[in-house]
Amino acid sequence: METPIIQLQNLSKTYMGANEVNALCGVSININRGDIFGIIGMSGAGKSTLVRCINFLEKPTTGTVIIDGEDLSQLSEKDLRKKRQEMGMIFQQFNLLMQSNVMQNIHFPMEIAGFPKDKIKERTAELLEIVGLADKANAYPAQLSGGQKQRVAIARALATSPKLMLCDEATSALDPTTTRSILSLLKDINNRLGITIVIITHEMAVIEEICSHVAIIDNGLIAEMGPVGEIFSRPKSAAAQKLVFPTGKKMAEAAGGKLCRVVFDGSATYQPIISTIALEFRAQINIIYANVKEIEGKSFGEMVLRLPPDEQLSEKMIRYLRALDLTVEEVSDYAD
């Protein structure tokens, strides 16, 4: 098997200060070439710290970062800078040069890398085409929308033809429609240019939309890691279960027994399951939420059910559903 392009081995990061913060506590992740790898977690979980360790903007306290076979801690300052040119990075706040126009912003990384002038010009035109901003070459960032700014940032990150791209909450400042268009641009870049992408986010929707793999980080530790479809349908850790749970619905409202999240193959419909249960147990269950999602090109059905208050009965129902080879988790704990 090919060696992973990113190997993070046992990374720890302790911020010294008035009180020490252990932002990362022994994180190991391998990311393969061509993957779109998501890292998700709550605020303060250590996501930004982790992604900043990948290009050594933050030096881990202990542990090793190997990019494309090279241990970053062994590189000189100069070689590290060269290495960073192989890794593009985009940010939540875009971080464009506000006093430079779009074209100059895209020139910037290439000037740093010492590209010849004509090459810079040629490449800039190409990049503007890729991100669909050819008509904005002379605009200043202040004149662009959030989505357009992020496109400029993406063009800038791609300028030196990196092998991988790091995105720290790249869509968190954007509305849902713009988020989707930026994500599809990233997916397109991954497809066409074969660039490995690491996406940091706190939104499961972003992971579901484009990631192939996901790591869930909780309090500086990896709680769970694997293909997105698998985590979505069979979350094992509490952190994962909490993340995949559909949020924003009024779960607590309907009184009754336990809440359950059920996941099944999206090509089947959920009607027969519900009616079979109703018939089998002669009791009612409420569907609180139901949805079909496309993840990694596969569709998944997802339901949240309110079971009857009777403990024994609901236990039986859960066993029955599991016997049908469905994933069932009780989620009563975090219905807010």
Place this chain on the structure above:
Amino acid sequence: MLTNAEISLLGLGLWETIYMTVLSTLFAYIIGLPMGVVLVTSDKDGILPMPKTNKVLNIVVNLVRSVPFLILLVAVIPFTRLVVGKAYGCNATIVPLVIAAAPFVARLVESSLREIDKGMIEASLSMGAGPWQIIRKVLLPEAKPSLILGAAIATTTILGYSAMAGFVGGGGLGTIAINYGYYRYQTGIMLITVVLLVVVVQIFQEIGDRLAVRSDKRK
């Protein structure tokens, strides 16, 4: 009304004041701009942390800034003699003006550079930029409008100092004001010098404001 001799005297004074101000500001920036940059970059959170350099520079800046200008002017007379050959007149005034203004300029530059969003520096680091590239391509260009405003403040402050130097034979409008207004009680001439100073300050400030607004692409 003014005699021809008085008019040409005032004209010369005005010219000398502008000459001293502009040259002193220029030299003060030649020294103060790099100092301001180093104050920012050598900071412990800066792009090239050098705690010792930072500390020494801070002390030097504070030290010079805390000496009142007139005392500084007198204190550096031996040095002034060494540089320009005499201790009075316009050229001689430029020496203490530069010494007094350079640390002030350094602080102005420092505060302009500190206004820059850390994210931009982070982005440049992620692209593999070195400290020199960041200074040249990020810090200074991004701070340009603020630096221009700072330059207007520096210029007008230096102009004020140059007038003060007039008390001790520094040349320019300050000397005229003291000679005519104080020693000969010709209040009219003194008032005219004051008006001229006010007008020059207004003009410098206005130019600075306009240039700053025009250069700012953040709208």
